Amino acid sequence: MKEIKAIIKPSRLEEVVQALRQIKDLPAMTVSTANGLSAEQGTFDQVVKTKLEIMVPDGLVEPVVQAIQKAAHTGLAGDGRIVVIPVEQTVKIRTGEKDKHQ
Numbered sequence: 001m002k003e004i005k006a007i008i009k010p011s012r013l014e015e016v017v018q019a020l021r022q023i024k025d026l027p028a029m030t031v032s033t034a035n036g037l038s039a040e041q042g043t044f045d046q047v048v049k050t051k052l053e054i055m056v057p058d059g060l061v062e063p064v065v066q067a068i069q070k071a072a073h074t075g076l077a078g079d080g081r082i083v084v085i086p087v088e089q090t091v092k093i094r095t096g097e098k099d100k101h102q
Contacts, residue, residue: 001087002061006052007034008072008080013050019071020054023063029054038078049080055087
């Protein structure tokens with residue numbers, strides 16, 4: 001299992017969500033506002049971005065990454081970044097059920 005984190009332009013969120021809805025068996029995702037600092041041209045300007053966090057089985061990593069990349073792409077600076085992180089374990093808070101993913 002992997003966690004996919006994507007930082008995208010807020011204006012691209014609807015397109016990204018629509019693209020992800022096309023992927024069969026995609027679990028839920030978390031969407032939040034992220035405040036970043038851009039260090040371009042020697043200044044630090046605060047920028048508002050949208051952060052997506054999705055835990056997926058290994059077999060869905062590439063389709064999810066490709067869907068996000070395609071839907072979030074504008075060709076302009078600040079389109080964002082996608083990070084894929086291994087997940088060692090998850091715990092369901094309600095039930096205490098633990099899943100190991102190694």
